[in-house]
Every structure is written in structure tokens, then in C-alpha cells.
Amino acid sequence: xxxxxxxxxxxxxxxxxxxxxxxxxxxxxxxxxxxxxxxxxxxxxxxxxxxxxxxxxxxxxxxxxxxxxxxxxxxxxxxxxxxxxxxxxxxxxxxxxxxxxxxxxxxxxxxxxxxxxxxxxxxxxxxxxxxxxxxxxxxxxxxxxxxxxxxxxxxxxx
Numbered sequence: 001x002x003x004x005x006x007x008x009x010x011x012x013x014x015x016x017x018x019x020x021x022x023x024x025x026x027x028x029x030x031x032x033x034x035x036x037x038x039x040x041x042x043x044x045x046x047x048x049x050x051x052x053x054x055x056x057x058x059x060x061x062x063x064x065x066x067x068x069x070x071x072x073x074x075x076x077x078x079x080x081x082x083x084x085x086x087x088x089x090x091x092x093x094x095x096x097x098x099x100x101x102x103x104x105x106x107x108x109x110x111x112x113x114x115x116x117x118x119x120x121x122x123x124x125x126x127x128x129x130x131x132x133x134x135x136x137x138x139x140x141x142x143x144x145x146x147x148x149x150x151x152x153x154x155x156x157x158x
Contacts (some may be wrong), residue, residue, distance in 0.1 A: 028116035033109050033123055034079070037101040037130040045087055053113060062089055080152055084107065088145040089102015095138035102131040 012095065031053060035077035037042040040049035047061030068083040101109070 025153070030117040030121075031087060031113050032120040033101055033106065033113075033121050034069070035132060036113075037098045037127065037134070040094045040098040040101060041134045044097060045091040047090065047094075049094065049097055059113045061093075080148065082152075085145065085149050085152060088142065088149070090147070091125055092138075092142060095134055096141070098132055098134040100136070102127040102134070 036049050036052055039052050043049070046065045047058050048059055065087060068087050071083035071110035072078045072081045075083075078084055104112075106123055110117070110121050
């Protein structure tokens with residue numbers, strides 16, 4: 001006896017599958033450790049590395065940063081406003097993520113971020129250069145940000 005779809009029924013009355021599903025794989029993008037580190041260093045304040053790494057809440061970091069920049073424009077001195085100074089939080093997170101990406105061993109990076117990729121990450125001095133640059137650039141930006149924050153709080157207290 002045949003069912004409506006044309007596939008014969010088995011003895012239990014259940015429909016037998018018409019076709020056999022074959023296994024297929026969707027290509028997994030290979031994420032570069034060095035590219036992620038540079039994105040985190042230069043554009044981490046906007047969460048660019050989160051978008052690149054496919055993290056869920058990337059939009060929240062971007063929305064927060066854009067909102068703080070828009071709010072900073074409402075102050076007479078934009079760089080000495082609380083919204084602009086709050087950008088130190090995602091910037092610091094970006095610098096920390098840069099160092100994590102750059103200094104993570106290649107095998108551990110691949111196991112976490114490139115599962116299913118058919119390529120292996122092989123980095124050399126490029127990851128070390130990113131880490132050195134981030135240490136110098138990030139510490140300068142953070143020290144300047146802390147100094148401006150202290151000055152802002154000091155003048156606000158009178």
C-alpha cells in the first residue's frame with residue numbers, strides 16, 4: 001500500500017522516507033588571530049572585534065559607544081564630558097581582548113574560535129608586534145583617560 005506522497009508504508013503504518021539525507025557541511029569561516037587582535041586594538045571601543053569573532057552581543061557594545069559619542073556632542077567640551085569618559089570602559093576591554101587574542105597559543109585559539117575550520121592558525125612575530133603596540137598605545141590612552149577623568153572629577157567637586 002502506498003501513501004499519498006508515493007512512498008510505501010512499512011508494517012507499522014508509518015511513512016517511509018522518500019529520499020535518504022546525505023551529510024553536508026557548511027563551510028566555517030577561519031578567523032585570523034592577528035586580524036582579531038588589530039580590530040580589538042584599533043576599533044575595540046566600537047566592538048569591531050566582537051563582530052569579526054561572531055559574538056552575540058556585539059551590537060550592544062557598538063550601540064553603547066555610538067550613544068556615548070552622540071551624548072558627548074551635547075556638551076560644550078566634548079572630550080571633558082562624562083559620556084566621552086565612559087568610552088574608556090569598552091576601550092579598555094578592547095585592549096585586554098587584544099592581548100588575549102595575540103598571546104593565546106595558536107592551538108588554543110583554533111580550538112575556541114575556529115572549530116570546524118579546515119585551516120590552522122600559524123602566527124609568528126605579527127602577533128607579538130600587535131601585543132607590543134597595544135601595550136604602548138593602550139597604556140598611553142588609558143593613562144590619559146584616567147588623568148582627564150581625575151581632572152574632570154576634581155573640577156566638578158569645586
